[in-house]
Amino acid sequence: MNISEDNNRIIIHGIKDFHLNHIFDNGQCFRWNKETDGSYTGVAFRKVVNIDYCNGDIIINNTSLMDFNEYWKDYLDLERDYSAIKDKLAKNDIEMKKAISFGYGMRILKQEKWETLISFIISQNNNIPRIKKCIESLCANYGSPIEEYRGKIHFTFPKMEELAQLDVGDLALCRLGYRTDYIIKAARQVALDEGKTLNSLDTATEEEAYEYLLSLSGVGPKVANCIMLFSMQKYARFPLDVWIKRVMNQIYNIEKGNTKMMQKYAAEHFGEYGGIAQQYLFYYAREISKDSQNQCNV
DNA sequence: TTCCAGGTAGCCG
DNA sequence: CGGCTACATGGA
Numbered sequence: 001m002n003i004s005e006d007n008n009r010i011i012i013h014g015i016k017d018f019h020l021n022h023i024f025d026n027g028q029c030f031r032w033n034k035e036t037d038g039s040y041t042g043v044a045f046r047k048v049v050n051i052d053y054c055n056g057d058i059i060i061n062n063t064s065l066m067d068f069n070e071y072w073k074d075y076l077d078l079e080r081d082y083s084a085i086k087d088k089l090a091k092n093d094i095e096m097k098k099a100i101s102f103g104y105g106m107r108i109l110k111q112e113k114w115e116t117l118i119s120f121i122i123s124q125n126n127n128i129p130r131i132k133k134c135i136e137s138l139c140a141n142y143g144s145p146i147e148e149y150r151g152k153i154h155f156t157f158p159k160m161e162e163l164a165q166l167d168v169g170d171l172a173l174c175r176l177g178y179r180t181d182y183i184i185k186a187a188r189q190v191a192l193d194e195g196k197t198l199n200s201l202d203t204a205t206e207e208e209a210y211e212y213l214l215s216l217s218g219v220g221p222k223v224a225n226c227i228m229l230f231s232m233q234k235y236a237r238f239p240l241d242v243w244i245k246r247v248m249n250q251i252y253n254i255e256k257g258n259t260k261m262m263q264k265y266a267a268e269h270f271g272e273y274g275g276i277a278q279q280y281l282f283y284y285a286r287e288i289s290k291d292s293q294n295q296c297n298v
Numbered sequence: 299t300t301c302c303a304g305g306t307a308g309c310c311g
Numbered sequence: 312c313g314g315c316t317a318c319a320t321g322g323a
Contacts, residue, residue, distance in 0.1 A: 222304070
């Protein structure tokens with residue numbers, strides 16, 4: 001990897017299969033916001049950075065080479081060959097080929113487990129703009145300020161010990177709805193061993209990880225799969241949300257509601273990259289839907 | 299007003 | 312086990 005560093009920023013040269021919108025605006029993360037110049041600013045690992053992409057180069061502002069090697073290289077999944085994965089998925093699948101050419105620069109971020117857990121509990125029966133608002137409110141009220149950057153004060157994601165000691169009334173101002181209770185309970189469960197079990201799940205088997213996650217309040221099959229895919233590098237996991245269920249019915253002709261058959265289809269056709277396939281399909285389905293809505297409004 | 303959003307827990311047969 | 316429904320919230 002060809003990297004240069006100067007003046008509180010680093011540049012990674014010659015990266016393909018990378019597109020900011022496909023990565024940060026595809027529903028896998030909720031704390032990255034697009035700036036007016038098209039770059040994205042976000043928080044992870046208690047750090048604020050801004051990421052831009054131009055002529056094959058990734059520019060990460062407000063960081064160092066040390067932090068890149070420590071955090072951002074893995075977070076952005078830069079060492080994975082997405083071209084090979086895309087070729088494999090698109091082979092003999094014309095619809096998948098369309099989805100991939102639509103979101104060709106997508107990468108699965110390797111996010112922090114605790115934040116991913118709470119974020120996807122919030123995501124249930126909710127829409128993405130509001131999920132982002134809920135999480136920002138959570139951070140502003142119960143995280144700690146990091147720094148002001150680009151005219152905005154950024155906060156850390158609240159620590160598990162912090163949320164574990166709250167009660168339902170405390171969280172009311174975050175407008176989380178009925179998910180408030182799930183979050184407090186889940187935080188207390190995870191904090192029982194200071195998050196040791198949660199943080200060890202990427203080296204556990206898929207079955208062990210899945211079972212533990214399902215034992216947490218507010219975590220069912222869909223949320224558990226999202227957590228495993230987006231924070232534990234379990235790339236075969238295939239989260240079935242309303243959008244993907246629609247896709248599986250419309251594109252692959254699987255009976256509505258037959259989630260077992262959908263999982264079977266994903267396992268047989270997408271295999272070890274089921275989650276990545278799912279993410280291309282999710283982005284595709286959502287963006288197509290946005291387009292048709294816009295056309296109606298015109 | 300009603301419907302919808304990256305679903306789950308609780309309950310019932 | 313599988314099927315059903317209530318669950319807050321806010322935008323369209």
